[in-house]
Amino acid sequence: MTAQLQVETGRDARPATMSQAEWDARIELAACYRIFNRLGWVELIFNHITARVPGEDGHLLINPYGLMYREITASNLVKIDLDGNILGHSDWPVNSAGLVIHSAVHAARPDTHCVMHTHTTAGSAVACLRDGLDWNNFYAAQIYHQVAYHDFEGITVDPDEKPRLVADLGDRNLMILRNHGLLALGASVPSAFTALWTLQRACEIQLAAQQTGQPLQPVTEQAALQSSREALQFTKGVDAGREVFDALWRALDRDEQDYRT
Template sequence: MTISLKDQVSEAEWQLRVDLAAAYRLVAMFGWDDLVFTHISARIPGPEHHFLINPYGMMFEEITASSLVKIDLNGNKVSDSPYPVNPAGFTIHSAVHQAREDAQCVMHTHSLNGVAISAQRDGILPLSQQATLVLASLGYHDYEGIALNEEEKPRLVANLADNTFLMLRNHGLLTVGANPADAFLSMYIFEATCMIQVKALAGNRELIPIDPAIVDGVKEAAKIVTGGLFGGLAWPGLLRKLDRQNPGYAE
């Protein structure tokens, strides 16, 4: 049993821990987890470059606010934890966090639909409303093997650029956000886009591509639809869903 850290960390860090633990459990609930092998990281508010990441070996559906591991930019633990950190996992995340001040949360998945589309040369096709949101802010990064090579970081950062979505070829999906709520909603849209494309291509019928002009205007339209809140619009409802189906993340 993990001892609660609520009274041992700042209020801002505790709230981030709760939201990040919820994001892990939601990834499991929606079926995007890959046992223990992907990651969501978040930067802790404050001058130190400290981050929270999953305890390696714990299932996403088990993660709590107190079990998250605090690490530095090199992936070294800066607080006590019986769990290790996956070095391959934080190679990708540290590159993004270091390059993008706005990327306070980085979410990476190996979902079946995401990996399937990442293996297709054409990548994301303009086949759905969800796809227009992705295509408006999407980069691609070619596969270079399991992410252990520090030399890969500049290429990954360059491919992400200032986008919200990154397709890791033959590997999976990545989203960034100002907080776990934003990163999660972006991943929900990314995953839905891939699932729809898999199903559409399987239908073996002529497909109707969306006009590129519509894609060009979708960013502004999305702000109107979400009232500028983006992930924050759906987040309270998602937490209520977790409270009903898998409570305990805020411990």
């Protein structure tokens, strides 16, 4: 987001000991948490969005455990290393369940800047279906064969699960955690967000269509492959999804700006 408001507000509030790059990353991530809240992608104080700290190898930003997404601000995000150790001062702990998933992905995928995990009703419902995501809708076709699966092993607090999760993810940026929820990653916050939004919409439409009890109209493999090649939100690398995310960010700034503090 290049709006003048972000630059001025971010610099005014930045602690003197923090780099501008880290503060800008904090503002963007805090905005993302607030956008999730507006979309209803929340699960009380649970779930996580993590982002790397620019210029600091192996350092991540994560939400403080105990706060709702609408309470997240740039300054109360917690900086941790890949082992979950808190770096610097924090008034809040971090959730060990989130660390297993997020630290595993960040460690295994250096191409990943941001990792998002949700328990939305639609996403978790599709995760409970034996056949998982059905490709026969507009949004699912755009991520045709781009979604990995990982079997449920219980609440994700056991570090021994990390290698299996990473192996199942491979080089894909979307994953359905069976009986659990959704996972998305990207080279930037906007690219991860747009990938997750597409998967979320695919799940919502699938469930709505299945509730009619009518057979689904199949999408041909050729059409699905064409859709996945033409989806604009996935064709710009690190800038993928920037226009969508910035539009939501502008709407957020019109109504609330305390996340910048």
